[in-house]
Amino acid sequence: MNRSFGKSGGRQDRRPGFFQGVMVAVILAFVASIAATGLAAFIGIGAASRLVIPLLGLAYLLYLVARSGERTGRVTVIVAWCVMSLALWWIAPPLPMYVLIHAGAIWLTRSLYFYSGIIPSLLDMALTGFALMTAAWALSRTGSLFMGTWSFFLIQALFAAIPADLKRKAHQTAASNEPFEQARRRADAALRQLMPH
Numbered sequence: 192m193n194r195s196f197g198k199s200g201g202r203q204d205r206r207p208g209f210f211q212g213v214m215v216a217v218i219l220a221f222v223a224s225i226a227a228t229g230l231a232a233f234i235g236i237g238a239a240s241r242l243v244i245p246l247l248g249l250a251y252l253l254y255l256v257a258r259s260g261e262r263t264g265r266v267t268v269i270v271a272w273c274v275m276s277l278a279l280w281w282i283a284p285p286l287p288m289y290v291l292i293h294a295g296a297i298w299l300t301r302s303l304y305f306y307s308g309i310i311p312s313l314l315d316m317a318l319t320g321f322a323l324m325t326a327a328w329a330l331s332r333t334g335s336l337f338m339g340t341w342s343f344f345l346i347q348a349l350f351a352a353i354p355a356d357l358k359r360k361a362h363q364t365a366a367s368n369e370p371f372e373q374a375r376r377r378a379d380a381a382l383r384q385l386m387p388h
Contacts, residue, residue: 268300272300
């Protein structure tokens with residue numbers, strides 16, 4: 192789906208920056224804390240978690256899709272997310288598996304919308320795994336849902352540093368060095384002319 196990157200005359204690259212990701216992490220952490228606390232009073236913390244996780248995931252998914260600049264498949268991705276969330280809520284797998292599947296769906300969405308190579312996608316998978324570990328560590332250390340959620344989405348914000356296509360990035364770097372190489376060759380030629388034979 193990532194046809195908007197690297198094309199002349201294409202859509203402007205609207206990929207989220209890291210600091211924007213940090214702000215999204217703070218907002219989602221506040222929403223998670225308020226929603227979980229409010230719902231837990233009526234349905235218990237376990238059921239509240241199983242409602243808050245897909246809602247947070249959907250909010251982040253909408254943010255990603257809106258920032259991608261790619262219009263193709265938006266409705267399909269959102270509908271697929273909703274169907275998956277409903278199916279998981281009905282099946283009710285263990286909570287760690289429940290979280291892992293939702294995090295995997297976020298990774299898959301980013302892979303479809305922001306990368307055009309397998310290596311960036313694998314780097315993003317590693318980032319998502321690290322985000323899950325960081326969130327679990329923060330939650331176990333602090334007992335704070337806010338800190339756990341914020342840690343997860345804070346690490347997710349680092350995906351802005353993963354290039355869309357490593358081959359294209361290498362080609363752009365080589366192209367940016369070309370004027371320097373031309374100047375070096377001219378300087379070498381001038382030195383050879385000045386030196387006695």
